[in-house]
Amino acid sequence: MTDTGTDGGTGEGAGTGTGVDWAALKDEAVRAMGHAYAPYSKFPVGAAALVDDGRIVSGCNVENASYGLGLCAECGLVSALQATGGGRLVAFTCVDGHEELLMPCGRCRQLLYEFGGPEMLLETVDGPRPMSEILPYAFGPDDLSRGA
Numbered sequence: 809m810t811d812t813g814t815d816g817g818t819g820e821g822a823g824t825g826t827g828v829d830w831a832a833l834k835d836e837a838v839r840a841m842g843h844a845y846a847p848y849s850k851f852p853v854g855a856a857a858l859v860d861d862g863r864i865v866s867g868c869n870v871e872n873a874s875y876g877l878g879l880c881a882e883c884g885l886v887s888a889l890q891a892t893g894g895g896r897l898v899a900f901t902c903v904d905g906h907e908e909l910l911m912p913c914g915r916c917r918q919l920l921y922e923f924g925g926p927e928m929l930l931e932t933v934d935g936p937r938p939m940s941e942i943l944p945y946a947f948g949p950d951d952l953s954r955g956a
């Protein structure tokens with residue numbers, strides 16, 4: 809069932825019942841987006857995620873004069889995750905320059921899957937959805953251990 813209820817003062821907003829403060833995550837994604845370096849696409853992106861120890865990590869896109877070398881916001885986020893102690897991603901959101909929800913590109917879905925697995929919740933226009941729905945039939949670390 810899609811959960812679009814109000815937060816009843818809990819600060820959870822849409823997605824109540826997930827135990828995630830989605831509004832706080834969005835605030836952090838918007839803050840990060842404000843630091844984006846996107847002079848070529850003019851498409852700033854900010855991403856933020858809740859880690860299983862309660863901290864929030866974020867990232868922004870960083871482009872390059874050699875266009876193909878640009879880094880998505882999610883790249884910065886997973887780098888920040890590792891650089892600040894690691895852990896598992898529990899919930900994720902991403903915004904564009906209009907502060908509207910943005911779905912991660914294909915490559916970034918794979919990046920997020922590495923650190924959040926199939927259960928990580930990702931905010932969509934239809935509410936929070938598990939990564940298993942966003943990257944179905946995913947390739948991941950388990951496949952490597954099976955093949956080794």
Ligand SMILES: O=c1ccn([C@H]2C[C@H](O)[C@@H](CO)O2)c(=O)[nH]1
Pocket residue numbers: 846849851852853868869870871878879880881882911912913916
């Ligand atoms: O999930 C995404 C999709 C796009 N971008 C960035 C890459 C590029 O800098 C700009 C336009 O594609 O948006 C991200 O940061 N994350």
